[in-house]
Amino acid sequence: MIRVLAIAVAITSVVIAATFIARAASLASPQRPTDAKVLLVPAGAPIPLLEESYGDSDMTPYAVAPPGGVIVQPGTVRVPQPKAPAGPRKVGIQVGHWKLDEVPDELTRLVVQTGTTWNGVKEVDVNLDVAQRVGTLLKAKGVAVDIFGATVPAGYVADAFIALHADGDGTGENSGFKMAHNARRGPFEDRLLQTVREEYAKSTKMDYDGLHVTRSMLGYFVYNWSRYQHAVSPYTPGTILEMGYLSNDDDRAILVDHSDAVAAGIANGLLRFLNETPRDQIFGKELVVPQLPLRSPNPSAP
Secondary structure, eight states, X not given: OHHHHHHHHHHHHHHHHHHHHHHHHHHTOTTSTTSOOOEEEOTTSBOOOSOGGGTTTTXXXXXXXXXXXXXXXXXXXXXXXXXXXXXXXXXXXXXXXXXXXGOOGGGGGGTTOOOOEETTXXXXXXXXXXXXXXXXXXXXTTOEEEEEOSOOOTTBOOSEEEEEEEEOOXXXXXXXXXXXXXXXXXXXXXXXXXXHHHHHHHHHOXXXXXXXXXXXXXXXXXXXXXXOSSSBOTTSOEEEEEEEETTSHHHHHHHHHOHHHHHHHHHHHHHHHHHHSOHHHHTSSOEEEEOOOSSOOSOOOO
């Protein structure tokens, strides 16, 4: 009787163990979208979707990994920290629509957007003039400045970055300036946008035109690192500033005749951001962003 009972206990133990192992194996199955599956994606390689069971397997993701690669898990993308800039604080300025003949292949479909022109005033000329004035003001405060055309170095790293544009509505009715930044980036871009917005409004006396912020501004290629290789690092706080409407007589007069005030507003905003945001904050913590979308936003102008 004791022997029979021992055999029964042994059989029961084997069944329980087998059930536990089978359940553990099912939880570890790589087919489940909830798995803690980790993928190391090198720079330039496509970032795959992990939720294939939701019917996305036939859709080709557009996203590619930035310089340094990424670590992909269900629901999140981890971006390894780049080497922080050394030396003085560093700011990058992009001149919208400048040097379009130098863009890489991935941006050639955007070069047809050459910027607005109104009453003989070309946007690219205004953008370049203001960028150079901003650069002079920043350098006078000991800030290192890089000024770029439409193309920025892949994974560009700096303490702040701003893209300068001027707008046009074809009618002359709209006025004011507007700003935007992209999602899936570092946590300091709201602060950068806000400081530049406040100082720019103070210096130019322009109103903020938040009503006409476009999807193209939100998905602007220069900080859209998950779509374009020639984009600033997601650690680099970046924003785009549409400085005003060349199609509006009042805005155009400010941009052309009072460019010193325009440049001062931008420079003051950038300097304030640098003063309020130490470099070790910007580059001190690994960046984890939400999983990437299936489709890109509308193409954006260089």
